[in-house]
Amino acid sequence: MIWNPAETMNRSEMAALQLTRLQETVSRVYERVAFYRDRMDAIGLKPSDIKSLKDIEKIPFTVKNDLRDHYPTGMFAEDTRAIVRYHASSGTTGKPIIVGYTRNDMAVWTDCCARLAAAAGVTADDVCQVAFGYGMFTGGFGLHYGLEHLGAAVIPHSSGNSERQLMFMQDLGTTVLIATPSYALHLSEIMAEQGIAPEDLKLRVGLFGGEGHTPEMRRLIEMRLGITDTQNYGLTEITGPGVSYECLAFEGMHINEDHFYPEIIDPVTGETLPEGEEGELVLTTLTKEGIPMLRYRTKDITRLNYEPCSCGRTLVRMDLVRGRSDDMMVIRGVNVFPSQIEAVLMTIHGIGPHYQIIVTTEHFMDQIEVQVELVDASRLESYRELEDLTHEIRHKIRTVLQIDVRVKLLSPQTLERTAGKAKRVIDLRTKAF
Ligand code: ZN
Numbered sequence: 001m002i003w004n005p006a007e008t009m010n011r012s013e014m015a016a017l018q019l020t021r022l023q024e025t026v027s028r029v030y031e032r033v034a035f036y037r038d039r040m041d042a043i044g045l046k047p048s049d050i051k052s053l054k055d056i057e058k059i060p061f062t063v064k065n066d067l068r069d070h071y072p073t074g075m076f077a078e079d080t081r082a083i084v085r086y087h088a089s090s091g092t093t094g095k096p097i098i099v100g101y102t103r104n105d106m107a108v109w110t111d112c113c114a115r116l117a118a119a120a121g122v123t124a125d126d127v128c129q130v131a132f133g134y135g136m137f138t139g140g141f142g143l144h145y146g147l148e149h150l151g152a153a154v155i156p157h158s159s160g161n162s163e164r165q166l167m168f169m170q171d172l173g174t175t176v177l178i179a180t181p182s183y184a185l186h187l188s189e190i191m192a193e194q195g196i197a198p199e200d201l202k203l204r205v206g207l208f209g210g211e212g213h214t215p216e217m218r219r220l221i222e223m224r225l226g227i228t229d230t231q232n233y234g235l236t237e238i239t240g241p242g243v244s245y246e247c248l249a250f251e252g253m254h255i256n257e258d259h260f261y262p263e264i265i266d267p268v269t270g271e272t273l274p275e276g277e278e279g280e281l282v283l284t285t286l287t288k289e290g291i292p293m294l295r296y297r298t299k300d301i302t303r304l305n306y307e308p309c310s311c312g313r314t315l316v317r318m319d320l321v322r323g324r325s326d327d328m329m330v331i332r333g334v335n336v337f338p339s340q341i342e343a344v345l346m347t348i349h350g351i352g353p354h355y356q357i358i359v360t361t362e363h364f365m366d367q368i369e370v371q372v373e374l375v376d377a378s379r380l381e382s383y384r385e386l387e388d389l390t391h392e393i394r395h396k397i398r399t400v401l402q403i404d405v406r407v408k409l410l411s412p413q414t415l416e417r418t419a420g421k422a423k424r425v426i427d428l429r430t431k432a433f
Helices: 011-032 034-042 053-058 064-069 103-119 138-150 162-172 181-194 215-225 338-346 377-381 383-401
Strands: 083-088 098-102 127-130 153-155 176-179 205-208 228-235 240-246 253-255 260-265 279-285 296-302 329-331 334-336 351-362 365-374 406-410 425-427
Touching: 011 034, 011 053, 011 279, 053 260, 083 103, 083 138, 098 103, 103 138, 103 240, 127 138, 127 162, 138 153, 138 176, 138 240, 162 181, 176 181, 181 205, 181 215, 181 228, 205 215, 215 228, 228 253, 329 351, 334 338, 338 351, 338 365, 338 383, 365 377, 365 383, 377 383, 383 406
Parallel strands: 127 153, 127 176, 176 205, 205 228, 351 425, 365 406
Antiparallel strands: 083 098, 228 240, 240 253, 260 279, 279 296, 329 334, 351 365
């Protein structure tokens, strides 16, 4: 179901609306936020210089550190009296990032989350269990308000306590699960332990977000929970959940571009890339009052598709996020993500899930060595088998990434195991500057 007529606006009407809102936003922050005024003054840019959407490229980028530097409310465009809600991003180190919503920001956010749920087929007949954390994190409250606005019943369970979670699912007939994909998988394991089959529950749809999600995870979640897995995307700095979401055509996530204007840039040079090319997503809020964001660098790598969708929405679609620009390596001028190498390795039989990528410079050229563990140590004894496997890995990586790599096969259990995020890339290149 399409929740808001804005989702089917034609492109020229949308562009006109975006330009008006962009001009209002730029004027507003120029008047009210010293950070933006100083940045614009420094390059001689005035709000009146924004005459077309293309002129957005004249505006400097905003990055996460700008928000940290102006902690807690230095980038707010409204007096704290006008703020009706605060949220914060989860930071692993130091102070978090604080965002504030006015009454109107709450209404927009709620509407965007209702659009998200409606696009996944959720209706007023559904019973929705929110297993996202409530609190300063935007996930729980964002979806909660959106689902209620849609008329669905909400069970505000919050994260954790899986057994109780399953009890409510059974007793209240939960049909929609709102969670991170990894929590959904965890829940499926608890179900198996307790002998609860997918048929014992009424679950039919998952609204998943908050972290990356591989196609393999999606298949597993759909199979184990017996649901349709839909993904959505958002970030605290922009609004929280509700920035973009999948429809049931599953060909990308529709961006609520009447509120959030997207661009794709080359993460290294900062240049705007032509339509359809892959790069870093940059977002500008078009209606946000509390803490507007001009050209915020999300660090998320994706691609935009402006073709109309079979679902009837005209809103631009972004691909599911493929990685973070922080993880991107530039190898002989080619952008390479560890996730691309991982995806190739996963298709090859006989090697394990543990690998490491070593980048070095030799004769002024970048070299990559992929180290990967064999599943079976006995293969190390057959020179011929090792040769064949090495050749297969090299060939597949060359086909997908157009780069030549060296391959080193290791005995099982050779690479270091860490409890947290595995260190996949070791860059030993000599830096020219
Ligand atoms: Zn669609």
